[in-house]
Amino acid sequence: MRAMVLDAPGCTLRATTLPRPSPGDGEVLIEVRACGVCRTDLHLVDGELPDPKRPVIPGHEIVGSVVARGSGVALEIGARVGVPWLGSTCGHCRYCATGRENLCDEARFTGYQLDGGYAEYALADASYCFAMPASYGDIEAAPLMCAGLIGYRAFRLAGDAKRLGIYGFGAAAHLIAQVAVAQGRELFAFTRREDARGQAFARRLGAAWAGSSEESPPAALDAAISFAPAGPLVPAALAAVARGGTVVCAGIHMSDIPSFPHRLLWSERSVRSVANLTRQDAREFLTLAGSMPLAVHARAYSLSAANDALADLRAGSIEGAAVLTIAA
Numbered sequence: 001m002r003a004m005v006l007d008a009p010g011c012t013l014r015a016t017t018l019p020r021p022s023p024g025d026g027e028v029l030i031e032v033r034a035c036g037v038c039r040t041d042l043h044l045v046d047g048e049l050p051d052p053k054r055p056v057i058p059g060h061e062i063v064g065s066v067v068a069r070g071s072g073v074a075l076e077i078g079a080r081v082g083v084p085w086l087g088s089t090c091g092h093c094r095y096c097a098t099g100r101e102n103l104c105d106e107a108r109f110t111g112y113q114l115d116g117g118y119a120e121y122a123l124a125d126a127s128y129c130f131a132m133p134a135s136y137g138d139i140e141a142a143p144l145m146c147a148g149l150i151g152y153r154a155f156r157l158a159g160d161a162k163r164l165g166i167y168g169f170g171a172a173a174h175l176i177a178q179v180a181v182a183q184g185r186e187l188f189a190f191t192r193r194e195d196a197r198g199q200a201f202a203r204r205l206g207a208a209w210a211g212s213s214e215e216s217p218p219a220a221l222d223a224a225i226s227f228a229p230a231g232p233l234v235p236a237a238l239a240a241v242a243r244g245g246t247v248v249c250a251g252i253h254m255s256d257i258p259s260f261p262h263r264l265l266w267s268e269r270s271v272r273s274v275a276n277l278t279r280q281d282a283r284e285f286l287t288l289a290g291s292m293p294l295a296v297h298a299r300a301y302s303l304s305a306a307n308d309a310l311a312d313l314r315a316g317s318i319e320g321a322a323v324l325t326i327a328a
Helices: 039-045 140-144 147-156 171-182 196-204 233-241 280-291 303-315
Strands: 002-005 012-016 027-035 062-070 078-084 086-088 121-125 163-167 186-191 209-212 221-226 241-249 270-273 296-302 321-323
Touching: 002 241, 027 078, 027 140, 027 303, 062 121, 062 140, 078 121, 078 140, 078 196, 078 270, 086 121, 140 147, 140 171, 140 280, 140 296, 140 321, 147 171, 147 209, 147 221, 147 241, 147 280, 163 171, 163 233, 171 196, 171 321, 186 241, 186 296, 196 209, 221 233, 233 241
Parallel strands: 163 186, 163 221, 186 209, 221 241, 241 270, 296 321
Antiparallel strands: 002 012, 027 062, 027 121, 027 321, 062 078
């Protein structure tokens, strides 16, 4: 099979041909049709995530068809499934036993400790695969598996905020913004100062206001979600939320948060992080996505152009999500 491989942090991905893997007990082999390109992949390439598999095939927004299965698997051959970031957990620790499998010490993650979807085929634990809503094509479905899922978890942790701010208007933000607007919430979008295109994109998706993250919104927010990996946005968001408001940090990696005066946190404001996702998040979000539906904005790249997709993502030139299209 063709694959794009990361040999070590700081390297560009290497195009290669590898043996097609075979599924073991409880596993499925998926013929990959599309795989989203996530900012977490950039963190992996840049060495900002500790102890990755080496070499590793990145990619954790996988959509494809089951073509082989190991023993004990109920999924049918030919079933269209999605594979997310969470690839496996222990199933018995105190976190797994209390509905918090996203915090499992033994969790392993797709495209990080497990080979992912920048390839023609991918192995996955069948228990961590999900049926995809039929209303989405493969390219549109792929970003749902991380941008959608992490966005949804962050959205839930933001509570019932009537006025919601989103910092960093990329793949995750453009999906959850549509959910917020559909629920009648007032949306405020914050981008880099020079990103007039991103601000216009947010307005087209229903944002009541869009501007620079250096600006104050026209009204105090009830909650804010930061999808940008920039620590200085945390005190900026705290300054923008009203008393009792919540700031949710949704990224897996963020630069250091600078010191800030206690007055920004006072009046029962809170800061919390999002760590990974649970399978229940996936079930809930995919049901929601199947009922809305969401308008997924995606730019398609060939598998061999994965490095170009990562470069465009780094430059902030993608409106919505980047997706690799893969034909075996």
